[in-house]
Amino acid sequence: MNKSSRLLLLSIALGGLTTGCTDEAQTKAQLDKYAATQAEKAEPKPMSIEEMEAHSAGGMQHSMPVSADGQMQHVMPAEPAGTHQSGMAEIGRRADDLPAPLNRTQAQRVSVDLYTDEIVAEIMPGVSYEYWTYNGKVPGPFIRARAGDQVEIHLSHGKPNVAGAAHSEHASGQHAAAGHSAHSIDLHAVVGPGGGAPLMQVEQGEAKSFSFKATHPGIYVYHCASPHVPTHIANGMYGMILVEPEQGLAKVDREFYVMQGDFYTSGNYGDKGLQAFSKEKMLAEKPEYFLFNGRVNSLSGDRALKAKVGEKIRLFVGVGSHIAANFHIIGGIFDSLYQYGAIMNPPLKNVQTTVIAPGSAVMIEFTAEVPGTYLLVDHSLTRAIDKGALAELIIEGPAQPALYKPIGQ
Template identity: 40%
Template sequence: MIGLVVAMLAAAIGIVGLGITASRDSVDDALVTEKVDELLAAAPAAVEAPAGESVLPVFVPKAELLPVPATEINVSYAPAVPPASGRTTPAIVEVHFEVVENVVAIDPATGVEYETWGFRLNGDSQVNMGTPGPMIRARVGDVLRFTLTNPATSTHPHNIDLHAVTGQGGGAADTTVAPGETKTIEARMLYPGMFMYHCAYGDVPLHIAHGMYGGILVDPAEPLPTVEQEVYMVQSEYYTNSTEPGLVETDRQSLTDENPSMVVFNGAKGALSGDNTLTMAVGDTMRIYFVNAGLNLDSNFHPIGSHWDAVYPEAALLNPPIRGSQTTLVAAGGGTVVELIGQVPSTIVLVDHALTRTFDKGALGTIVVTGEANPEIFEALGDGVPATDDSPAAVAGETVEIVAGSWNVQDMDAPDEFAADESPADYSINELRIAVGTTVTWINNDEQIHTVTDVDGAFDSGFFATGESWSYTFDTVGEFEYFCIPHPWMRAKVIVEG
């Protein structure tokens, strides 16, 4: 854009100068007109230039580049994001990964285990699961010096295709390493954005399905505005022959059929919920750098109970963001950068809005927003149905406890969902039988915000926090199934008898 402005300014100066020259009697007007036309033809068109103009950085020769400062951090494990460098000049960014092949829990709550293949920082033996791999952060114009080691203890050859890299196979051809080998490439970061990387060796779908993927962020020369929190997220799929507890194997046919057994965030069910939930304060902005590793399904990324205040489609950071979006589409092998604001205290639920992937297969994360309520944005009105002269005579009330830990992610439609001995339990009573006119009070003894919401819309508590309660008087005979909006696996019933 600077080049465009300079070129147009030079053309304008030239034209003015020629105009002055033409006012002299000794100069041929036709000659001046010809020169003006030449200048105008050579000047970039203001409207067309953004599409036709090169956005590639001006290269500083590699021989003149220095390594990044010793204090600069360029890698981190999900969901952490390396801090922005703050540099205004390019440098050499050195990153060294090693392959990790291990059996790990991909559904810790039920004990489903799978042999994942992934990436970790070289020598980091404390990391047993490299799925997703570490996030890399560089700056446009930087040279990435990337090294991949495949330990001698590995079983398979591997490599890495970095979508941020321009070169054969995104570097895959020159990073192919058999067990015991190490290879290095250097690549210029040409375009800013959030890019996927993955193994591209042999049966590429199989290697990705085993967990060999991650993300690389290339910051633009003019960095994005500072926000209070940044998060690294990857959506991916597992294709297993079972979802029962124990070690499961790959179902290669379901991989071909594009029918995953699990769809997850950050490599496993529960990786961004329960004890791993994200947190933010009211008024803060969270920026999420998101990659859809697929390998087959597009993602319909949506924050239940919030909005994307800003979306950079395809994570293309040279372009202005969309403002005020509800759901953004992320192609398999693509990315996005989204921002949301903590407007009110609540639990925001991050989902793929092809919702069977969320509630049946695991693509669910949570953000707990804490702080002062703002009734100008959201307020629950009333504590239930007010009594009237025609209401049935009041009877002794009932109390239902929302039990501690009920917010931890569970399977939807569990066979014991409404059983008295449901495990793990969400409520102290799963099927409450009462007489018409009874007032039921729900007490939140969990650490998270909840709602009590009838599936058919008969009542809705709104959010109520730990230690708070909400009451509703049932004056109609019938069966009322209810659930919690931010934790929809929490389901129970009230049966009202005449």
């Protein structure tokens, strides 16, 4: 490793020990200025959805495997950016927003386009927060490759082809003060220094690329690794990458993508208005919110996970930020649990709850047997009941009285 690479790795590591440019007071001042600017723009008319989307729209990555004859297959985004009734961007990624299982036997080149974006969005109704994102959603896009593939990661700081609109309210110095003058990516599926991060420190307006060979099948986390690293992660810069084995995965009927994150706001859970990031709470590991896919109720109601009786379901569940999860489905038992992302190992059978470490992931498979609404929770239940770590799985189909019924009716 050359001297500059060593210095870069050292600066990334030391980012966790220094206050750097993420001081809470500076962050709050930037958010207050942003809110005031938006309020001024809203008079005499509110900002249109189109204007908001110019600042904050995001979608899936373009995953472009190249066939043996050189043809590049372009997979378009699965979900366009949505909005809340408030007009703010929808920050949460849907659980079914992931690429289909691979259906090929040869290694190929897979190209993944990512961009970074800072977006003010609702963390719950009436409560907004500035998220830092990959492709405008939390978590970032689900990346899918096969063992033996050559994977190319292309990362731009800011949404491409928007002529700087994503940063129109910030000068470069303000970006530095807010702590996001640079972004990067560290993929746990990469065998190489920093998981790619030393090669991918992308300054405002820049774009960089690197490639790696996917050699180890598994389900892995990726995240930003620019100083101050914990802050970038806590603000939403994480996602997952699946490296399928050469023979592929067994067929299932449904796949879902769920990531738990902890969020640190200056106000208490539910306090209204634009909330600043609290570095003090993060350092004390006292989050106000534990969330699946970016916000309260991101995976509930019309965004719930849905399946039918008799269908086999596969869940990819990870922890993007700093505190381990205790993942459980109330009323469900995991037929097969692949711990630590080790999908090549024999699974554990008939598991009730699993601990998922920060920066780790699991693969869960089970069959939907009885119709109804099931709750996905962190079984440290104050996190689910009082801090947001709650989602719904709706199973539709005929009743199964042989398995589940009341007595005396």
